[in-house]
Structure formats: structure tokens, C-alpha cells
Amino acid sequence: MIKHIVMWKMVDPAEATRFKELLDTCKGIVPGMREFEVAVRAEGFEANHDVALYSVFDDAAALQSYIVHPHHKEVVATSPARASRSVFDYQT
Template sequence: MLTHVVLMKFTDPADAAEAKELLEGLVPGVPQIQKLTVGVDVVRAAVSWDLVLLTEHADLEGLKGYQEHPSHLEVAGWLRPRLASRATVDF
């Protein structure tokens, strides 16, 4: 099992809600996603990120398949210009 964690900070934090919907919409069409959770920050502290994405995959190949899937690439294309910063951890 491989867990993929992504923290996102948006140029406009209001974009986090739409990002959540787009990311959750990946589940039915991307078979490499075993589990997906998206959370939008509610505290809004100075050290907070706007959104967290957690996905689970069978293995590294599953993660790569997810990352290369056309649906994921489409959502990533929407996200990239709206992000101020991003951090990831895979374990």
C-alpha cells in the first residue's frame, strides 16, 4: 500500500472548494485510486495549507498510473496556475 499526500496553498484560497470537487470527481474514472480523501482547511492559521489530498494506491506503479491518467492530468492542468505552493509526501 502506498499513500500519496499533497498539501496545496492557493493564490486565492477560495479555489480550494472547486479543487476539492474536481479531485473527488477523479474516483470513478481512475482505477488506480483505491481511496481518496480531500480536506479543505477551516482554521485558516498562518501556518495552514488550504487543501490536503490523500490517495491510496496498491503500489508505486499504481501511483504512477494515477499521476499519468488523462483525468488526473486534466485536473492538474486546472490546479497548477492557481497554486502558490505545493508539498508532497509518499509513504
Template sequence: MITHIVLFKLKEPTAENVAAAREKLESMAGKVPMLRHLEVGVDVVRSERSYDVALYTKFDSMADLQAYQVYPYHGEDVAPYMRSMSAAVVAADYES
């Protein structure tokens, strides 16, 4: 399996924006067939080093992760939305 983790630091981390970002990420469930696991978390510590929203996903293979990146719902809807909301984004991908 491949684990894909993305952290988002929002430009304006209001409660409404955090909720909207979480909802957008969670909306991929059932719409992106190669996703094997999808979890979205909101930071509770809120320190200077914290990011606001975390995306934790799993895929069967590296090929599935690559297909996810360009899958229309993710690539044309979710990713552009999250980029527009974010001041910074970091990711890690590893075999699990």
C-alpha cells in the first residue's frame, strides 16, 4: 500500500473555512475509486508550527496514487479548491 498524507495551512483559518476545506476533502469518498482509505482531521493544538487540516489517504499501489492525482474529481475540483484556500501545502508519500 501507499500512504499519502497532505497538510494544509489555510490563508484564512476561520472556523467556516476549516469546515469547508474538511467537507471538500471528505467529499472524495465514493467519488474517487482508487481511494482505499480517506481520513480528514482538523488541528486541535493550533500552535505556530501547526497546519490547519490533514488529509490521510491510502492506495493499493503507486500507480493508483498517480491516477488519483489526475482523476477528474480530484484534479479538476478538489485540488484547485484546496490550492486556492491554502497558504502552504506539504505532503509525504510512503509504502505502508
């Protein structure tokens, strides 16, 4: 299994919820996607980013299918401005 974690800092943190809603439309778009959860920074908790994605794929091929999927690319292209992005992929 491949775990794919991505975190973003938004240019305007008020856009985090809209970004989450866009990312949520990617859930289940490819075979081999096992888990897909998007979270927005919660008040009162420590966070260096505004939005986080935790997803699990059967293998690297399923992850790659997600990355190049036309819907995923459209979401990335139409999302609110992000100041930074951090990614951590690992195999279990």
C-alpha cells in the first residue's frame, strides 16, 4: 500500500473550506484508492498548514493514476491559490 499525504498553506486561509470541497470531489475517482480524507485546520489546534489530504492506494500505479486523472488535474487547476505544498508518500 502507498500512503499519500499532502498539506497546503493557502494564500487566503478563508479559502481552505472551498479547497477542501473541491478536493473531496476526487474521492474514489480511480480504482485502487482505499482511503481519501481531506481536513481543514481547526481553531484551537496547532497547525502549520491550512488543508491536509490523507489517502491510501493499493500500489504506486493506483497513485499515479490518481495524479494524472483528468478530474484531479482540473481540481488542481481551478483551486484557490496555495502558498505552499508539502507531500509525503510512503509504502507500508
